[in-house]
Amino acid sequence: MINIQRFTFNDLQVNTYLLWDETKECVIIDAACYTENEQKELVNFINSKDLKPVKIVNTHNHVDHILGNPFIKNQYDIPLYANRKGDLFIRMAQSSGTIFGLEVKETVQPDHSLEEGETLSFGNSGLKVFYTPGHADGSICLYASDEKFLIAGDVLFAGGIGRTDLPTGDFDTLAETITQKLYTLDNEVRVLPGHGPETTIGEEKKYNPFITHS
Numbered sequence: 001m002i003n004i005q006r007f008t009f010n011d012l013q014v015n016t017y018l019l020w021d022e023t024k025e026c027v028i029i030d031a032a033c034y035t036e037n038e039q040k041e042l043v044n045f046i047n048s049k050d051l052k053p054v055k056i057v058n059t060h061n062h063v064d065h066i067l068g069n070p071f072i073k074n075q076y077d078i079p080l081y082a083n084r085k086g087d088l089f090i091r092m093a094q095s096s097g098t099i100f101g102l103e104v105k106e107t108v109q110p111d112h113s114l115e116e117g118e119t120l121s122f123g124n125s126g127l128k129v130f131y132t133p134g135h136a137d138g139s140i141c142l143y144a145s146d147e148k149f150l151i152a153g154d155v156l157f158a159g160g161i162g163r164t165d166l167p168t169g170d171f172d173t174l175a176e177t178i179t180q181k182l183y184t185l186d187n188e189v190r191v192l193p194g195h196g197p198e199t200t201i202g203e204e205k206k207y208n209p210f211i212t213h214s
């Protein structure tokens, strides 16, 4: 049984997800904590539940999603998992940070590339990796087939989709990703996006104004 805790961090309001199971091993997805208070909030929660972080995962490497990686790496010394096609965004982090008023002193290189069809495991649990380009190269979604939830990064939001005007963004690719890989999941699957509230596949298939279900 996978437990989920959501935090919302930094000025760009990124959702950081902490997932853990009965073994108390946990993964930190999109460590977006930026301020000292945000770092403390995350660590205090981990301590309060007696969790053992084993992996950091980036759904994609946009600067607002990776701000906490140096802190987490330093605190727990655990490997970073991200798809290698997103490496360019780590190189760009400092300059893109400036645009959003975010200071990036340090970045962390991925230790392992997560690929389509792979399983991200922790404790007794596993999440299936989907490669989901269109918002940014190197984007992945993580699917828990038993618990029926999807960590969606910036691919699909409640009533929205990821921006396609940033480098490597492409609307047709994003539309294909969403219709071929996400809308094929069951309607009741919970969608946990990188920004904003959660939704479901069924809800978005029915009401999403950008990508309708055909």
Ligand SMILES: [Zn+2]
Pocket: 060, 062, 135, 136, 154
């Ligand atoms: Zn993004």
